[in-house]
Amino acid sequence: MSQDNADTHSGHKAASLLVVGSVALDSVETRTDRRDEVLGGAASYFSVAASFLAPVKLTGVVGTDFPQAHVDLMQKHGVDLAGLEKVPGRTFRWAGRYSADFNNRTTLDTQLNVFQDFRPKLPAAWLDSEFVFLANIDPTLQLDVLNQVRKPRFVACDTMNFWIEGKRADLGRLLERVDMLLLNDEEARQLSGLGNLPAAARAIRAMGPKAVVVKRGDAGALLFHEGGVFAAPAFPIETVVDPTGAGDSFAGGFMGWLARTGVTTPAGIRTALILGSVLASFSVEDFSLDRFRTLDLHAIRERFSAFADLVHFEKIRI
Amino acid sequence: MSQDNADTHSGHKAASLLVVGSVALDSVETRTDRRDEVLGGAASYFSVAASFLAPVKLTGVVGTDFPQAHVDLMQKHGVDLAGLEKVPGRTFRWAGRYSADFNNRTTLDTQLNVFQDFRPKLPAAWLDSEFVFLANIDPTLQLDVLNQVRKPRFVACDTMNFWIEGKRADLGRLLERVDMLLLNDEEARQLSGLGNLPAAARAIRAMGPKAVVVKRGDAGALLFHEGGVFAAPAFPIETVVDPTGAGDSFAGGFMGWLARTGVTTPAGIRTALILGSVLASFSVEDFSLDRFRTLDLHAIRERFSAFADLVHFEKIRI
Numbered sequence: 001m002s003q004d005n006a007d008t009h010s011g012h013k014a015a016s017l018l019v020v021g022s023v024a025l026d027s028v029e030t031r032t033d034r035r036d037e038v039l040g041g042a043a044s045y046f047s048v049a050a051s052f053l054a055p056v057k058l059t060g061v062v063g064t065d066f067p068q069a070h071v072d073l074m075q076k077h078g079v080d081l082a083g084l085e086k087v088p089g090r091t092f093r094w095a096g097r098y099s100a101d102f103n104n105r106t107t108l109d110t111q112l113n114v115f116q117d118f119r120p121k122l123p124a125a126w127l128d129s130e131f132v133f134l135a136n137i138d139p140t141l142q143l144d145v146l147n148q149v150r151k152p153r154f155v156a157c158d159t160m161n162f163w164i165e166g167k168r169a170d171l172g173r174l175l176e177r178v179d180m181l182l183l184n185d186e187e188a189r190q191l192s193g194l195g196n197l198p199a200a201a202r203a204i205r206a207m208g209p210k211a212v213v214v215k216r217g218d219a220g221a222l223l224f225h226e227g228g229v230f231a232a233p234a235f236p237i238e239t240v241v242d243p244t245g246a247g248d249s250f251a252g253g254f255m256g257w258l259a260r261t262g263v264t265t266p267a268g269i270r271t272a273l274i275l276g277s278v279l280a281s282f283s284v285e286d287f288s289l290d291r292f293r294t295l296d297l298h299a300i301r302e303r304f305s306a307f308a309d310l311v312h313f314e315k316i317r318i
Numbered sequence: 319m320s321q322d323n324a325d326t327h328s329g330h331k332a333a334s335l336l337v338v339g340s341v342a343l344d345s346v347e348t349r350t351d352r353r354d355e356v357l358g359g360a361a362s363y364f365s366v367a368a369s370f371l372a373p374v375k376l377t378g379v380v381g382t383d384f385p386q387a388h389v390d391l392m393q394k395h396g397v398d399l400a401g402l403e404k405v406p407g408r409t410f411r412w413a414g415r416y417s418a419d420f421n422n423r424t425t426l427d428t429q430l431n432v433f434q435d436f437r438p439k440l441p442a443a444w445l446d447s448e449f450v451f452l453a454n455i456d457p458t459l460q461l462d463v464l465n466q467v468r469k470p471r472f473v474a475c476d477t478m479n480f481w482i483e484g485k486r487a488d489l490g491r492l493l494e495r496v497d498m499l500l501l502n503d504e505e506a507r508q509l510s511g512l513g514n515l516p517a518a519a520r521a522i523r524a525m526g527p528k529a530v531v532v533k534r535g536d537a538g539a540l541l542f543h544e545g546g547v548f549a550a551p552a553f554p555i556e557t558v559v560d561p562t563g564a565g566d567s568f569a570g571g572f573m574g575w576l577a578r579t580g581v582t583t584p585a586g587i588r589t590a591l592i593l594g595s596v597l598a599s600f601s602v603e604d605f606s607l608d609r610f611r612t613l614d615l616h617a618i619r620e621r622f623s624a625f626a627d628l629v630h631f632e633k634i635r636i
Contacts, residue, residue, distance in 0.1 A: 101513030195419030197536070198556040218515070219537035222554060231628050233549040236540060238516040270631040301636045310549050311629040313588040318619045 014054035015153070016128070017259035019046050020120050020145040021135025021248075023060045023070075023084065027095040027109075028244055028287060030102075035242075038288035039070045040094060042135035042158065045245035048292045049252030049279040051077035052300055054259035056252075057126050059083030059145065061118040063091040073289065082123045089114040102243050103217075122148045131259040133251055134178070136160050139170040146177060154264050156180040156255060158247070164191050176208040179264075180225075182251055184215045197222060198229070211269065213254075215247050223273055227266030232273040233311055235281035235303065242287045246280045253279030278303045332372035333471070334446070335577035337364050338438050338463040339453025339566075341378045341388075341402065345413035345427075346562055346605060348420075353560075356606035357388045358412060360453035360476065363563035366610045367570030367597040369395035370618055372577035374570075375444050377401030377463065379436045381409040391607065400441045407432040420561050421535075440466045449577040451569055452496070454478050457488040464495060472582050474498040474573060476565070482509050493526040497582075498543075500531040500569055515540060516547070529587065531572075533565050541591055545584030550591040551629055553599035553621065560605045564598045571597030596621045 026040030047056045057080040064086060074081060095109040120141060122129075127150050134142035134157035142157055149155075155178045163171050164187060171191075175181060181204060185197060191207075192200035201212040201224035211225035216234075223230040254276035258264060261272075278300055285291045344358030365374045375398040382404060392399060413427040438459055440447075445468050452460035452475035460475055467473075473496045481489050482505060493499060499522060503515060509525075510518035519530040519542035529543035534552075541548040572594035576582060579590075596618055603609045 101507070103513075189419070195421075196556060196558060198554040202556070216537060219534060220549070220551075229554050229628060230631070231538070231551040231554075232631075233538075233551070233629070236516040236547050236549075238514060238520070240514060267632055271634055274631050275636075297636065304636055305633075308631075308633050310547060311551070313548070313550075313592050313626075314585055315623075315626050316589055318593075318615065318622055 014260045015130040015262050016057065016126075017050060017054050017131045017133070017255055018057045018059070018122075018126055018129035018145075018149065019043050019050070019133045019135060019255075020059045020141065021046060021133075021137055022092050022115060023058070023062050023066070024092040024094050025066075026244060026288065027093070028242055029097040029108075030242060031098070031100040033241070033287075035287045037093070039073065040244060040288060041092065042137075042245070042248040044070075044074065044289060045248035045283065046133060046135055046252040046255070047074060047079045048077045048289050049249040049283065050256030050259070051079055052279070052295065052297060053253065053256030053275065055080065056256070057083060057129065059120050059122060059126070061085045061087060061092075061114050063087065063089040063114045066091045073293070077292070083120070083126060085118075087114050096244070098243065102240055105243075120145050120148075130154070131255055132156070133255045134158070134174070135248060135251070136163075139163050139167050139174045142174050143170065146174070154179050154258055156182060156251065158182050158251060159187065159191075161187055161190055172207060175204075178209050180211040180213060181209040182213040182215060182247070182254075184217070184247065188212070188214045198224065213273065215250065217243070217246070220277065221250065221273060223269065225266065225269070227269075230270050230273065232270075232277050233307065234277060235307060235310065237281055237284055240284045243284050244287075245289070246283050249283035250276040250280035253277070274304060274307050275300075277307060332578045333448040333580050334375065334444075335368060335372050335449045335451070335573055336375045336377070336440075336444055336447035336463075336467065337361050337368070337451045337453060337573075338377045338459065339364060339451075339455055340410050340433060341376070341380050341384070342410040342412050343384075344562060344606065345411070346560055347415040347426075348560060349416070349418040351559070351605075353605045355411070357391065358562060358606060359410065360455075360563070360566040362388075362392065362607060363566035363601065364451060364453055364570040364573070365392060365397040366395045366607050367567040367601065368574030368577070369397055370597070370610075370613065370615060371571065371574030371593065374398065374574070375401060375447065377438050377440060377444075379403045379405060379432050381405065381407040381432045384409045391611070395610070401438070401444060403436075405432050414562070416561065420558055423561075438463050438466075448472070449573055450474070451573045452476070452492070453566060453569070454481075457481050457485050457492045460492050461488065464492070472497050472576060474500060474569065476500050476569060477505065477509075479505055479508055490525065493522075496527050498529040498531060499527040500533060500565070500572075502533045502535070502565065506530070506532045516542065531591065533568065535561070535564070538595065539568065539591060541587065543584065543587070545587075548588050548591065550588075550595050551625065552595060553625060553628065555599060555602055558602045561602050562605075563607070564601050567601035568594040568598035571595070592622060592625050593618075595625060
């Protein structure tokens with residue numbers, strides 16, 4: 001990680017950012033191309049996306065088959081892997097296929113492998129982490145991690161239909177303790193039982209999270225919190241290559257900015273969500289985490305400006 | 319129409335705005351409610367929505383069964399109905415049903431009735447109309463109207479899957495002559511044969527329109543034109559009652575603002591699209607055109623401000 005990343009523009013040191021989640025080998029098919037067993041997993045996308053803004057500590061598990069090149073990539077981005085266990089067995093694998101317009105995804109295969117028996121144990125030096133992201137894993141594991149952190153300043157989590165249906169009670173206990181839940185529109189409807197998104201978000205906020213972010217893919221994201229509603233657009237990308245990990249990159253950009261600035265006011269959260277959209281927009285431009293290999297703060301700055309222009313209109317008098 | 323509407327804030331008189339399209343009797347079912355044979359049709363929604371911003375001239379056709387109360391409503395909003403023919407027969411009818419979350423609509427019945435033999439003939443005084451909206455009807459009729467207008471300043475049109483499939487050549491001739499095409503995402507994909515929306519918009523612009531607006535329902539609208547891309551958000555409405563006519567109200571707010579200000583620069587078009595989103599957001603709050611009965615410029619101003627807040631974020635240095 002460069003000095004430019006580790007220190008923020010305002011001169012203060014970025015706060016500590018911890019993530020727990022999957023590190024995986026993904027096999028992805030699109031209409032025109034495919035990749036086999038490339039670096040994937042929510043925590044991988046999150047960490048490298050966030051690393052452009054703040055240093056990240058990753059806790060997760062991989063098998064002995066996990067390529068050193070992937071470890072090298074994450075370390076090159078300053079991701080602290082002291083919490084990434086390597087255990088006997090095979091790394092978590094996921095395989096999926098996208099429809100031609102990327103609007104539908106079919107999961108072809110999921111192998112939990114070493115993730116099956118994963119019990120996260122944070123290194124002692126990480127127990128004072130301030131910003132915590134609990135990526136999409138079993139809510140009991142998310143709670144496990146949260147219980148280990150002494151006094152987090154801001155906790156956000158993701159989840160999915162599988163846990164909403166199968167681990168509702170554990171998820172409920174988790175939601176009482178997080179500041180923000182990020183989930184997609186279908187998950188928001190499933191969790192709340194309500195079709196209307198503002199109504200769904202209101203119901204979910206009543207379960208605990210002060211803020212709910214509904215991710216809608218190429219329709220952007222909606223933030224519902226005490227400061228009202230904020231619509232973060234998605235950047236129209238003409239050459240989408242692989243949408244895998246866009247939501248996790250979004251979370252990475254978001255949490256990375258919060259940790260970088262330490263500002264969790266409503267205004268700060270809005271800006272952080274745009275950084276989330278920025279990182280997500282880069283993520284889909286190539287397979288796996290490949291777009292991040294050549295990304296830098298200059299390109300992030302330029303796209304942030306492009307987002308500002310994307311939604312700009314004059315505040316004229318009617 | 320009040321003086322407040324007829325004259326614009328800048329003191330100059332609003333330009334003339336002409337619309338051709340359907341005036342209908344709609345029967346609408348939602349999960350919780352229904353309305354039978356209420357005022358509907360693209361030109362009706364367009365006209366009354368636009369009337370809050372500029373005077374509108376409507377050309378269309380109704381049957382002898384068309385209730386006088388609907389005529390009265392439109393006239394109360396200052397809509398000039400000199401071009402609305404009343405002919406022997408029944409008015410155009412449409413019936414549809416929405417899914418619980420309003421994301422799907424099933425057409426239950428369509429009766430063209432008097433629309434079958436409609437040949438629009440503009441009143442002589444309307445031939446100098448400056449702003450023209452060709453709502454979704456047979457492209458040969460849209461061309462008929464366009465051929466009668468001497469020197470339009472800005473022409474926008476809508477279309478639908480039925481014409482894209484069945485009247486492709488006529489639609490192509492029309493597109494060569496319009497400044498802007500408004501259509502929904504599925505129609506954009508169908509017309510271009512491309513799944514990616516920015517790519518689809520690029521292909522459609524090559525067919526003629528300098529600008530393409532892709533309407534995405536509650537995900538807002540995207541404008542693609544020489545000035546780049548603009549994302550107009552949809553306002554998150556917790557109590558959607560009836561989405562019928564939202565797209566036509568959007569077009570009405572958009573064209574009404576253009577006619578009111580006479581400004582067709584890229585910046586002016588952005589602002590106009592927000593006014594479109596504002597009118598669409600009101601339209602869905604009640605059945606038929608009922609929300610417009612109590613709407614006023616004050617409420618429009620307030621929601622315009624709410625849209626500005628909805629997408630606002632600080633342009634900080636990264």
